[in-house]
Amino acid sequence: MNVQNGLNAFKGLTLDPMFGWIVSPILAVAVVVLTVVMAVRSHRQRPYTDATTVDWVRRVLASVMLAVMLLTPSTTLKTESRAVNATDVFIAVDVTGSMGVADAQYGSDETMSRIDAAQQAVDGIVKLYPDASFAAISFGASGTLEVPLTPDSRAIENWASTLTLEPTSASSGSNLDKAVDPLLLATKNTRNQHPDDTIIVYYISDGEQTSNKSRRTFSSLRAYVNGAQTVGVGSADGGQIPQIADDGTMSTDQFVTDPSTGQPGISKLDEKTLKAIADEMSGSYVHVDAGRTIDERDVQQTSSDWRMQSTYKQREHSVPAIWPFAIVFAVLLLWEAVAWMRTSRRLL
Incomplete structure (x- = not known):
């Protein structure tokens, strides 16, 4: 035998x-x-x-x-685990209606919607940390952890590519602090499970706060986060906000009306607010546009430690024999x- x-x-x-x-x-x-x-x-x-x-x-x-x-000579082993760097990247993306404004650019003169620029920014962030774990959060009328922490970077890319904006009928104004609660809960749980991990937050938005409520501070995240960056999409000149159907489809000829003027409302990038949020997390701010993308300049502190972690798909690797x-x-x-x-x- x-x-x-x-x-x-x-x-x-x-x-x-x-x-x-x-x-x-x-x-x-x-x-x-x-x-x-x-x-x-x-x-x-x-x-x-x-x-x-x-x-x-x-x-x-x-x-x-x-x-x-x-x-x-080698043998091929199949496994559902892999070595991952002890760096955990949390990406929060604004999905309010103003992210449909077509005044953004990302590395070229081509104009696109802010949500499209945000999607490209997510892809850029993922490429900065090839061996890290990622979690994804969307926020609008509420904040939701849509992808729990995973070493599968493709899951984050797929999530970003399918992002849809909040329907106009469900919108109650932009609340930039809706990302605080899911971020706080997720980073706290991660810190408790892996005390020595390096935790990084990327917050992508146009910075527009239209709700009548005062914005809550992001400073509570300092207790759990090692690095943070806010990413601004859009322009200071702004643009009209398209109507968003219940299925997330953006209208090309119907726009949200400003009730005070009766005319289509204009949404503008608010860099001051985004810089303030970055400061509250002890982080930095970057505005992506025709000449600026997410690249090596935006890499935050990473961990030098590694650990074995289960993955959702079977992996193959060669072992010398x-x-x-x-x-x-x-x-x-x-x-x-x-x-x-x-x-x-x-x-x-």
């Missing part, structure tokens, strides 16, 4: 050359060919050489073992050393 299991293990071997598919095969062939050439040359020089046929068979076998190790060949190689080298010492003593 053990022999059968061993044979099955070898059947599952694949090659994963340690120096790549170009260098490793060249080195492997060169080692074997050079040894064979030297063996043939030694055989032709007999009896004027001390090396025997057994000696050269041993050396050829050693070179073959070395060549096999250069080609690195060269130890049987290394054992044979070591035995052949030991044999070679013993044979060399015997020959040296005989010649004295």
Whole structure:
């Protein structure tokens, strides 16, 4: 049974050359060919050489073992866990109707809606932390943790690509502090579970507060957050707010009316408020526009620690299986050393 299991293990071997598919095969062939050439040359020089046929068979076998190790036989393991960096990134995105205003830019002169710019900003944030865990929060009339903390960055990208704005019929004015409660609860739970993690918050909004209620401070997050950044989307000139249907569709010719004037309301980027929110979290502020995107300048403090964490999908990775060949190689080298010492003593 053990022999059968061993044979099955070898059947599952694949090659994963340690120096790549170009260098490793060249080195492997060169080692074997050079040894064979030297063996043939030694055989032709007999009896004027001390090396025997057994000696050269041993050396050829050693070179073959070395060549096999250069080609690195490996087994493929399937697992549902992965090593993740102990950095937790929480991304909060404004989904109020004003985020539908088409006055934003992101790395080009093309004008787009603020929510489109926010989606691209989310993708940029995810790329800054390739091995971190992420959580996603949307806020409008209320704040909701839509994606719990996960190492699956694709889940965050998918979430961002499907973001829809709050229907105009459900809107009661912009409340920028609606993100506080879900952020506070989520970061507090994370801090309790992983006290040594580095927690980062990104808050994406146009900064417009239209509710009659006073905005609550974000300073309570300081107890749990190591780094924070507010990201402003939109322009100071502003634009008209489109009507948002109940299914999230934005109208192209119907706009929200300002009740005080009876004319379409104008929504403008409020950088002052966004800077204030950043200051309350001891963070920084950045405005994305035609010449500015989320990039390496926006990387916050990250953790140097790692931990194993379960994922939602099965992952495959190669594990080198060269130890049987290394054992044979070591035995052949030991044999070679013993044979060399015997020959040296005989010649004295």
